[in-house]
Amino acid sequence: MRRTWGVIAVFLAAVLLAGCTTNSGSSVSSDSGNSSESVSGGVAPAAGDKASVTGTTGDVNTSSRDVITTGSLSITATDPVKASESAVTITEQAGGRVDSRSENPATDVQPASANLTLRIPSDELDRTLAELKKLGTLNFVTLTAQDVTQQSQDLDARITALTTSVDRLLALMASATTTADLISIESALSSRQGELESLQSQRDYLADQIDYSTVQLELVAEGTVAASGPDTFWSGIIAGWTALVTALGGLLVGLGVALPWLVLLAIVGTIVLLIVRMFARRRKAA
Template identity: 40%
Template sequence: MNHLAVNEASSPRRPRAPRSTAFVSLALIALGVVGCSAGGGSSADEAGDFSSEVQGSGGREDADAAAESEGESDEPRVVIIDGTMTIVVDDVTEATNAAIEIVDTAEGRIDGRQEYSGGGDGGSAYSTMVLRIPAESLDGAIAELRALGTVESVETATTDVTSDVEDVDSRIAGLQSTIARLQSFQAEATSVSDLLTIEAEIATRQTELESSLTRQAAYADQISYSTLTLTLQSEPAPIQPEATGPDSFWSGLGVGWTSLMTFLGGLAIILGVALPWLVGIGLLTAAIILIVRGIGRRRAKRQPAPPAPPMTAMRQDDPAAPVGAGSMPPAP
């Protein structure tokens, strides 16, 4: 037993550097990611020596860049210019072609176009275009567009995106640096688990980098090319006043005949609507009359006839004096 113990103690142990290196690499990856997301700020204090090794000059470069940006506040600001313009023209098609030539001369482009011919109902025709003109050529292009007709309105607005652009640029630089560090750790990985972890982190940071690059390209396009929404419209056709009455005998006759037919047609409609009511009211009235007459006849039959008055004779000598009962009038 002692012999075995001596042999075991005296025999050289296998180096465990690969496992230690893997753990250190994972720690460096985590610290590097935290340092990138935090912008090289408070994570450096929490990371300790590993963070200082990973970030190193990168953190100092970020600090120097921040100091330089604070000291160079007088630099030109980055702005996006948007505007709208409405012009009344004689011929919308001709003015539209002229506007396209102006944009081509300024080395711009047209991102959208919509036209309306007026529909033949007296409405005004118009053409709306979304013009993308280089920012340095915008003022000159607007001056040339003014010559197309009568300008009704012109509006331009600027949006300061300096801080947004700087944030995107800084994030892109940080992501690129982090991906480079992760790729160097990937080359030194000694286990499958470490390799898979590093690859997952690289894929995540690569997705974020592509999104930031897309935003950067969008900002660059909006800054380089100003957006001007141009509307070209024509004057609406004058409305002709309608005739107020006939101007001849035959036209008057036609108007009279038309009005008569209109009246008769309206009267027929009224009669058609009222006829069912009239029939119903007539039948109801007839029924009421018959009922009332029937009731009157029944009452007349039930009442007795009044007695006849007594017969009286008049005296011959006195026509006014009645003749006594049982006496006969004198013979003639």
């Protein structure tokens, strides 16, 4: 009997020991699974997020962009014609050129002025504008930038594709065996070369616009561009007197232009009146 209970006790101890071992293995497996899930679901995405952030907007290299800059500049100078010569010198020293230039010396009717179209290297634009502003009193300056990077890249891609096509046609022409094939290849080659030259011309023009900023420079004499409005009683009187003199001067100029026509009309009217009176007297005498 005691041996029976002893066997039973040993059996129960073995069962309990097996159960504990099973629970321990399950716990380790679960923990291992959680650990594996933590690595794949937590650490890996964090590393991925960190890898996706490579910089900020301030790190963008703007020098790789193609930009066309245009602007206008108005300056009041003591002698606009002389200032125009200085503007040409400043532009040429910066490596630029003058595309157009017109000068109007002072006369009794109009003050002196000058207008220039300057092509200034884009990397010298700021320094050149600073030099031009020293020619007199700055009235206004405006600058506009247009990003044409996509247009430039599109032209480059089309030129590359057409160049490859032309080279291929030239190779086919060299190996052509029949007259019909030769004529067909020449026709296609002529069309592709014409299109390629047109695209290259567009690209050269665009490159010139990018490399050289276009600035319209206006030089005017003192008093041509009105300064700020009068802020005192006496400055108001002076401004009013100046406006009156200017208006009377314009009226006199207009009268001088119309005077010859008025004289001619008066002479014609007098002749017509004399003829009418002469016919009236003849009728009365009859």
